[in-house]
Amino acid sequence: MEYNSSRLDSSEALMSVDLRRAPRHSCRVPAQVRVRGKSYPGFIVDVSETGVRVVGDQLKNISTGDRIELFSEDLGWMTGGVRWQYRGTLGLKLEESSNTRAKFEAFRRNFATA
Template sequence: MRNLNIIARRAERKYCRIFGKVRYLNNEVDARILNLSITGAAVEIRAPLYAASGSRVQILAEDLGTLHGIIRWSHNGRLGIQFDPNSNAQAQVASYFRFFHKDVKPVLTR
């Protein structure tokens, strides 16, 4: 098995199905948040987003608002995004879990 250099989040993750967009510079692609924690998210993107690890991005979703973060890994149309600790992301995610989140089980596995 090859090493993908994916750094795992230590915060508890919850599976979800939140649709939105990922924005990098002037590019925006449709996306779906697969799992979410206070510190980051795993996101599936529907089209290529030409951003390297370490790039600053925004996640735009109706239930969450705009979250600012940094791409930590990218593999097979998925991104690992760590939320910017200087943004309001942690409060927005905590609010989402408190008022909107419903537990979701993954349908398919890769």
């Protein structure tokens, strides 16, 4: 199949460009996303020291720019902002701190698959 970028809508075109600063590591970790006082289930499907990608059927109404709190048993609580959203998948930029970096490194050593 030949790649044809003219067939992508604008959100798909943006998702095809890799603008990430840090390498991603694949995983599948149950998580809770808390936004605007409500909590939604999902799964962290990749992680880096600067962000995560979260998927979930109930995440479709979360918007780009929303501030979120994210919890998983393996990573604990983290905060960040929604950089992009597409059909129940969120790209989150985590607030950078030494605590976030330490959580990521411990997680990567113990759980990440790539």
